[in-house]
Each structure stands twice: as C-alpha cells, then as structure tokens.
Amino acid sequence: MAVDVFGSFALVLALVCAAYAFAGGIAAILTRHPLLIKSSRQAGIATCGLVFLATFSLEYLFFSDNFANAYVVAHSNRDLSTFYKVAALWSGQEGSLLFWSFLLSIYVVSVLIAYRNKNGELMPYVGVVMAGVQIFFLMLNNFVASPFKALAAPGADGVLNYVARGDGSGLNPLLQYPEMVIHPPNLYSGYTGFTIPFAFALGALLARYPGEKWIHLTRKWTMIAWMFQSLGILLGAHWAYAVLGWGGYWGWDPVENASLLPWLTGTAFLHSVMMQEKRGMMKVWNVWLVFCTFLMCILGTFLTRSGVVSSVHAFAQSSIGTWFVGFMGIILLVCFGAYLKNRDYLASENQLDSIVSRESSFLFNNLILLVSCIAVLSGTLFPVFSEWFTGNRISVGAPFFNKVNIPLGLLLLFLTGVGPLLAWRKTSTESLKRNFGWPLGAGMAAGAVAFALGFREFYSLVSLILCIFVVATIGLEFYRGAKVIRARSGASLAASAIDLTMRNTRRYGGYIVHVGMVFVFIGLAGSAFNRDTQKEMQLGSTMQIGPYTLLLQSFDTKPEKNYTAQRMIVEVLQDNKPKMMLYPEKRRFATNEQNGTMVAIHSTLKEDLYVVYAGDSPDTQLPVIHAYLNPLVKWIWFGGVVVVFGTLIALLPNQRAVLVLAGARHPATQPLPQALSPSVTLREGHD
Amino acid sequence: MTKARSLAAVAALLAMAIVPLMTTPLGAQQTDRAKQIGGKFMCMCGCNQVLTQCNHVGCQTSAGMLKELDQAVAKGETEDAMTQAFVLEYGTKVYAEPPKSGFSLVAWMMPSVYLLVGTVLVIFVISRWRKRPVHQVAAAGGAPGISADQLERARAQAARETED
Numbered sequence: 001m002a003v004d005v006f007g008s009f010a011l012v013l014a015l016v017c018a019a020y021a022f023a024g025g026i027a028a029i030l031t032r033h034p035l036l037i038k039s040s041r042q043a044g045i046a047t048c049g050l051v052f053l054a055t056f057s058l059e060y061l062f063f064s065d066n067f068a069n070a071y072v073v074a075h076s077n078r079d080l081s082t083f084y085k086v087a088a089l090w091s092g093q094e095g096s097l098l099f100w101s102f103l104l105s106i107y108v109v110s111v112l113i114a115y116r117n118k119n120g121e122l123m124p125y126v127g128v129v130m131a132g133v134q135i136f137f138l139m140l141n142n143f144v145a146s147p148f149k150a151l152a153a154p155g156a157d158g159v160l161n162y163v164a165r166g167d168g169s170g171l172n173p174l175l176q177y178p179e180m181v182i183h184p185p186n187l188y189s190g191y192t193g194f195t196i197p198f199a200f201a202l203g204a205l206l207a208r209y210p211g212e213k214w215i216h217l218t219r220k221w222t223m224i225a226w227m228f229q230s231l232g233i234l235l236g237a238h239w240a241y242a243v244l245g246w247g248g249y250w251g252w253d254p255v256e257n258a259s260l261l262p263w264l265t266g267t268a269f270l271h272s273v274m275m276q277e278k279r280g281m282m283k284v285w286n287v288w289l290v291f292c293t294f295l296m297c298i299l300g301t302f303l304t305r306s307g308v309v310s311s312v313h314a315f316a317q318s319s320i321g322t323w324f325v326g327f328m329g330i331i332l333l334v335c336f337g338a339y340l341k342n343r344d345y346l347a348s349e350n351q352l353d354s355i356v357s358r359e360s361s362f363l364f365n366n367l368i369l370l371v372s373c374i375a376v377l378s379g380t381l382f383p384v385f386s387e388w389f390t391g392n393r394i395s396v397g398a399p400f401f402n403k404v405n406i407p408l409g410l411l412l413l414f415l416t417g418v419g420p421l422l423a424w425r426k427t428s429t430e431s432l433k434r435n436f437g438w439p440l441g442a443g444m445a446a447g448a449v450a451f452a453l454g455f456r457e458f459y460s461l462v463s464l465i466l467c468i469f470v471v472a473t474i475g476l477e478f479y480r481g482a483k484v485i486r487a488r489s490g491a492s493l494a495a496s497a498i499d500l501t502m503r504n505t506r507r508y509g510g511y512i513v514h515v516g517m518v519f520v521f522i523g524l525a526g527s528a529f530n531r532d533t534q535k536e537m538q539l540g541s542t543m544q545i546g547p548y549t550l551l552l553q554s555f556d557t558k559p560e561k562n563y564t565a566q567r568m569i570v571e572v573l574q575d576n577k578p579k580m581m582l583y584p585e586k587r588r589f590a591t592n593e594q595n596g597t598m599v600a601i602h603s604t605l606k607e608d609l610y611v612v613y614a615g616d617s618p619d620t621q622l623p624v625i626h627a628y629l630n631p632l633v634k635w636i637w638f639g640g641v642v643v644v645f646g647t648l649i650a651l652l653p654n655q656r657a658v659l660v661l662a663g664a665r666h667p668a669t670q671p672l673p674q675a676l677s678p679s680v681t682l683r684e685g686h687d
Numbered sequence: 688m689t690k691a692r693s694l695a696a697v698a699a700l701l702a703m704a705i706v707p708l709m710t711t712p713l714g715a716q717q718t719d720r721a722k723q724i725g726g727k728f729m730c731m732c733g734c735n736q737v738l739t740q741c742n743h744v745g746c747q748t749s750a751g752m753l754k755e756l757d758q759a760v761a762k763g764e765t766e767d768a769m770t771q772a773f774v775l776e777y778g779t780k781v782y783a784e785p786p787k788s789g790f791s792l793v794a795w796m797m798p799s800v801y802l803l804v805g806t807v808l809v810i811f812v813i814s815r816w817r818k819r820p821v822h823q824v825a826a827a828g829g830a831p832g833i834s835a836d837q838l839e840r841a842r843a844q845a846a847r848e849t850e851d
Contacts, residue, residue, distance in 0.1 A: 246740045253735050281816070352816035360813060367805045375798040382785065382794045390790050395729045397737055397783035404798045618750070 004069050007057030008148035011098075014050035015138040017043045018131050025128035037124055044112050044127050047134055048105035055102040058095060058147050062088050068164035071095055071147040077170040077591045079562040087181040088171050093305060093320070094147035096184070100301075101137045103185070104192040108134065111196055111221075119217070125203030133195050136327045144320055170562070173589050173596030179239040187232025187259055191297040193225025194262060197269075198294035201287050205338045208345045215273055215286065220651055222273075222290075226266045227647040233259050234640035245597040245612040247532055247628040249636065252401035254309040257380045258300030264373035265293040268366045275362050278424060283346040284339075285366070291335045296373070298328050308384060354426035361419040368415065372408045376401065406459050410466060413521055416514050417470035420477055439476060443469030463525040467518045474511045481508075502655040509650025516646055519639030526607075526632025534614065536622040537568075546629040548609055549573040550582075555623065563587040565598070568613050568623060572602065584613040584625070605638075607631040721756040724766055728752070728773055728781050737783050 024040030027033075061069050062076050062085045075088045075095065090096040108130045115123055141147070152160040174180075197218040204214035236259065241249035250256060269289040275282040303309055306321025352359055379396045386394040421427075421435040447465035455461055482496035489496065501508035535543040537552040544550075551571040558565040567585040571578060582600035589596065602609040610628040617624055722739055730741035732748035741749040752773075759769045773781045785791030 246736060248740060251736055352813055355813055363809050363813065367809050371798065371801045371805050374801050378797050379794065386790060392779040394779045394785050394791055395782050396785060396794060397729050400784035
C-alpha cells in the first residue's frame, strides 16, 4: 500500500475511533457501564495512535521526496535539508492542521494513560470533551484540508490521471530558519495544551463537581501549555527579529496578536486559580477563564487560517473559516448550557475581608489582563468591523496597539510587584509600610538617577522604576524566607534560598517567572531608544551608527545546496579599532525564485548592532546596508529563558509538604483550628 | 483637595510626557520628517507593517511610498496634505492607526471603555463580596438552586472520585 494512501486511511480510521470515543463516552456516562468506559477510553488511545501514524506517513513522504503528493510538492524540494523537511510538515494549511491533531493527540493520550486508573467518574466526561475537539480537527484533516491529496492532471481523454513531479516548489524562504523548526511546535503545543484544562473544567461542571478538584488535576497541564505558549511567542518574536529584517520583534500583526490572546487569558487564569484554591472564591470566573482561553486558541487559529484579517504570517485564504465559526458556536453553546444547568455548584465559599488584600490584587491583575486581551482582539478585528459599518477598511497597526497596551502593561508590572506583598484576606498598614518601603524607595531612587542622567522617555522611565520595584519586592521575599531557613539550618544564604524555593516550588517558581517578565519589560523599554540608518555602500565606504563604524570590505556570492547567498563582508570598528566582522546576506532560492534575508546581529546585554543587506539601490545598483542599534533587546530573550526556568521550577513537586488550610471554607471571622484537625491537611503547597 | 492633587498629578504626567517632544532637535533634517510622517502609514505591499519598518527584500512599494513622502516634504507640503494624498491614492487602509474622527473613534474609545467598565465591575464585585453575610458564606449554600447539604455531598463525591 502506498504511504499516502496508508496515511489517508489512518486519518479516516482515527475519525471513526474519535467518534466512537465520543459516543461511547456519552453512553458510558449515562449507563456507568465499566466496559463502555474502558472501550471509549481505548478508542481515544487508538485515535491518537492513528493520528501519529498519519503524521509519520506525511513526514515519510517528505523524506522520500514523494512528489506525487500535492502537499509535498508545494512545500519541499530535493535539495531541502533534512532539518527543514521536518519543519515542512507544518509550513502549510493542511500539514499544520495535521500537526495540530498530532500535538493534541500527545496531550490526549498522556491524559488517558496517566489517569487510566484514577478519577473513574470524571474521566468519561473529560474523554468525551477531548474526543469532541479531536473530531473537529480530524474532520478538517479528512474533508477540508487533507495533506494526502495526490497530484493529478487531465490526460488526453480528459480523465484525471495521477502524476508525479521531478521536484517540488520548495519551502518558503522565510521558514528556512532554525527557529521555524522549534517555534511552531511550541506555539501549537500551547494552543493544543489548553484543551486539557478546558476538558477537565467542562467535564467537572457537567459532573457537578463543586470546583476544587479539576483545578488540582489540571494545574500542571495548564502550566505546561502556558509555558509552551510563552516560549512559542518569544521564539516567534526572535524569528521575526532575525529573519524579517525590519529591526523589530513584534509588529502587532494579526497572527502575532492571535497567539497573545490565549496567553493573556491563560495568565489571568493561572493567577485567579489561586483565589479558588486558597479561598474557595471565583469559581465561576475560573471556569469561564478556561473556556475563554480555549476559545481564544480556536479564534486565533481561525484568524490565522480564514483570511478574515490580512497578515504576512497567515495561511492562504480558504473556506475553512466557516468550520471554525461553527465549532466556536458549538463550544459556546455547550459551555453556556453546562454553566446554566450546573452553576449552583460553583457557589463562592468566602467573603472578601479587605480591599487591601491579595484577593483584590488578583482581581485587578485579571482585569488588566482581560482588558488587554479584549483591546488586542477588538483592535485586530477593527479593520473587519470598519469595513462592515462604513464600507472602508481602516488599518490598525503597531502605533495603535502600543498606545493602548503600554500603559496596561505598566499597570500589570506594578501589580506584579504589589501582589506578593499583600497578605491574603487583609493587609495591615504596618505590613504595607514594612513591605513596600525598601522596594518603592529602590525604584524611585533608580528613577531619579536615570532622570538625572538625562533619561527622558516617559514610559521607559516608569518601566525602569517599576522593574526595580518588582525585582526588589521579589528579592525581599526570597531574602526573608532564606534568612529564616539560614537561622535554623546554618546554611549559606544562597543555599537557604534554593532550599526555600524547593520547599514551595510553585510560589518561588512563580516569583522567578515574574523576574523573567521584568527582564522582558526591560528589553521592551529599550525599544524607545532604537536608532537606525541606511546607506548605499561602495567597496571601502563606511557608515556610522552609535559608537560603531561599519566598513564594507567586500562582497561575495556563496552557492549553497538550496540557495545562492549574496554576502556582504562588513568590518565593524569601534573607536577606530577593529571589533568584529559581520556577514549580512541576501538569499536567492532557485526552486521558487524567492528571496530571503539573513540578518547579521552582534548582540550584547547593552545593545544589538543589527545589520541588514537591504538589497540594491534601483537607481545606482549599489548595495544598501540598513543598520540598527537596538538597546537591551537581549534582555527579552534572556527573560524568556528565565520565564521557562521559573515555570519548570513551579512544575516540580515540593521537597517538603506545605501546611495549608484545606478547603478554605471558613470565613475570616471564624477562629481557625490551632492543631491538626480534619480541616487541616498536608498538601502540595501553594501560596 | 483630592481633586486638586489629581489635577496636579495629571499635569505632572503630561509635563513629563511633553519633555521628550521639546527636546527634539529643532533643525531636524527633512528626511527625518519624512520618516516621522512615514511612521503614521502602513506599507501597502501587504506585509502589514508600518511604512518605515517595511524593508523586506524586494519591496518596491515601501521604497516608492517613502520617495513620495520625501518629495512632498521637499516641496514643503503639510502633514495633512500628505495624509490626504496618501488616503486618496491608497484608501483608508494606509493609516497605521485609526484617525481620531468618525467611526474610527470607536477603536480609540473601546479600550478605555473596557477598562472603565471592568473597574466598575471589579469594584462592584469587591463591595458585594465584602457585604456578603458571614453565615451565608459559612454555610456555602449561597446558591439559590441547591442546599448546603447537596453542595457538601457533591464536594464529598468529587473528593472521593478524584485524585491527583
């Protein structure tokens, strides 16, 4: 059997199995028959196995240069390196949808196997929801965007015959960059990963669970999805920075915005969920936040693939958007139905004791994140709305999004510093003074010094003050905790800080994530001071940018297997002393006759020297160099690494169990139990 | 008094925001002005980038548009005239940000409306939570449809049937 037929058949069978997992799961819920529960779970596992087979089949077609397959012809060629043949899988609409199903299947099979002997009553509900999502994507894979279509051409008799090409059209040059091999898998892992908390939240609501359990069960899954989403966004930004050659990393393109939407709601959820765990509050809110996060994932995919908004990153326009609109409609109906039917089980269990409390800070944190999300969404869709209402499509570009989101981002940064300093339930004035004094003083002092040194950019100055404030608050938290441990153990402060982190990984891992976000903000603040210059260059001529002098030494042509590179050899001098060589290049891909750039970047923590070979002047035919000096960009990538590190720490189990109040059902006015009692348990800690 | 303080704070913030504008060199080059105005338009090549930021290889559109701007600046045309000429040539898609007039005002107002409505909602929720009677919370039977017993049974069931 031909591999493409095998792959196609595997996809059809996967759809059949998913349909059985869905219908069998519903029957299992209604009848509680153990064999039905087992068989629907096994059908779910079989679905995933078949999707894996289909995906590997398509990869095999790429590796075997099977140019009888339409998708392989459109996205690969013989000279394409092995590395990029892997990435070619998700470079087009059909393959990326199959890749989506593939990643979703990894999550689904992991959940089904991990909980095969646990949570027997809840899992059929979860299995049904997961199978429902799989059915939707498998329908797309089978009927709307199949990656296994064979090339065909009409013969002399007018009948279509299968044909094969000698070579393919090749991969889009913009995608032939190492990050393209890791950015989409990370981003898609984020998108698909949010299916798991969604399935548990909806399942628990349908099963009438009051709320705590699904939160505990899905905490790690949510954090994993969030980590992948963060990493995917940052890798995408780095790819844009290094490949697109416009000197920036975030252009507020609709597709970029689409990836940010579930990240914002997911971040809001990761914070508000603590209110539920600690205080039994915001249960309805949390359920809806998870629903919205999943909907944002689907909406983002819809925006990327439907052609409803124009984007340089979007896939080709197709009728697939209708399917996504239908799916989102069904999700909304199911979620509303489940909520209206069982909302009584989500009653809040506590009251708010004071406005100055951790609870309030979480509420405002959620408010800012949600406002930012809705503002980005409405800005992204505004061109569509303006066309509907006025007949004219009005663009909404980066300047609008910056004006709207920079103040919101700074408010969020402020809350990042304030939140951890506020106590649950109520914070006394004394505590406020004690906790805020030093960090606020440090922030203001840094701001004053920067102002005295001539730092005048308003938002950057505020950002600097807040960054120092947040780092100081987090540093103080670590210092105070470590000091207590040091007093008991006699270990060094650093060892005590590590011990402290490992005792409550979620809390201190979370703080590390906040530090990473501060680094990202530092990098973003630097963009206010970006400089650039452009010049037509002759051999031996120079151009100046900041402290650097760029001297064009020569240029050469470098034939490679898949493209030919025109390379400029640029010597960089600083204070008239040679500092380094840079090689910006322009690539010509013969198979699809497209051009690509390879930016030369010299990156330090202080600034990036970013040199682009911008093409040849149409008037003089001389090569043009566009040079940028972008301060602090490296902090963004470094911040991303710290965010991932912090999340991984937060995912680790605590070395010692932390004493927390179980259930948190007592209002503040009731005395708390002093000794261990049934209302106090040892649980994996959270703050 | 509070109002006066608020006004003073707003004035201080505005003053700080204006400082960078005042420090812009007066004798700026014409090309700088073209660049500054170019930052208010989108490149029409379909890249969805601001005009001055589109330099992807082979983009003749941005080069042509920037040249047009340079020529207009050299002729001493006003920014309004240049904007009108661009809108006439490319349509309203050429704006990098919606103009602050007509239907486009909606785009500018919405984020403030979201923030305002959201803040009012949060304050409402906080005040409602604070006013909630303690006995109602303690019973955890705040929901009208089910009793505290039912809720407790559901909780016990969830605890029984699930494990991390």
